[in-house]
Amino acid sequence: MRDVTLRVRNHGAPASDVSADYPAVTVRAVSSLPGSDGDRSRILAVRGPGDHVQGFLDTVAAADPVRSVDAWSGRDADHVFVAVTHDTTDWRSVTAHLADHGIHHRGGSVVRAGWEHWTLYLPDGDPDPTEAVAAIEAAGSDAELVAAASVEAGAGGEHFAVSRMLDALTDRQREVLALATRMGYYDEAATVRVADIADEIGLADTTTWEHLSRAEETVMAEVGAHLAARGH
Incomplete structure (x- = not known):
């Protein structure tokens, strides 16, 4: 089995735009x-600096297809869950395109800087993901396959998954993640804050948070793919 990362610039999807x-x-x-x-509600987990999250949600709420944005916590928090209801008339989702071509994917996409990231699971051979990419592009969006790797069982496969995960991080993301781990940021009842990590590494709080958040997203996506491939 292979897992493939698909990036989509999903024009017309409010959160992506x-x-x-x-x-x-x-x-x-x-x-x-x-x-x-024709309306559909999507539950989204939104993370980032509080003022950025608030600006993002306010702009989404003002988008033409959006009917409502209902936040389940304060919009100025750095991690909120929201229900976004929007009009999907004459709009076909990425999920529908993938289903048309018999392609399974990890539940939910991750959106960063305008691009949706999907993890696809493919048996060796068919189906061919390039056909789904062509269909997504024909519908007016941009799409590309950015990573593909075999998912093997056993220790060798686990070593490969870890190596691929580290390779997917930028040098700065690895540096910030390693420092956060050494400082005890992930320890139970930890008192270390992002600001403490930023002071230690000499970066702005927002920049440090962004590097750490993107590193965490990459790590968890790889862990999720690794577990799913083994039937967990």
Whole structure:
């Protein structure tokens, strides 16, 4: 089995369009619920500096296809869950295009800087993901396959998954993540803050948070793919 990363610049999807202007904000699709009269509600987890999150949500709420944005916590928090309801008339989702071509994917996409990131699971041979890419592009969006690797069982496969995960991080992301770990940021009942890590490494708080957040997203995406490939 192979897992493939698909990047989509999903023109017409409000969260994707707006996130291009808020690169410090990361959006993860949690679930999607059909509504009436062509409306659909998506539950999104939105993370980033509080003022960026607030600006992102306000801009999404003002987008033409959006009916409502209901935040389940304060909009100025750095990690919020929201329900975004928008009109999907004459709009075909990436999920629908993938289903048309018999392609399975990890539940939910991650959106950063205007690009949706999807993890696809493919048996060796068919289906061919390039056909789905062509269909997405024909619908008016930009799409590209950016990574593909075999998912093997056993210790060798686990070593490969870790190596690929580290390779997917930038040098600065690895540096910030390693420092956060050494300082005890992930320890139970930890008191270390992002500001403490920023002071130690000599970067702005927002910049440090962005590097750390993107490193965490990459690590968790790889861990999720690794577990899913083994039936967990």
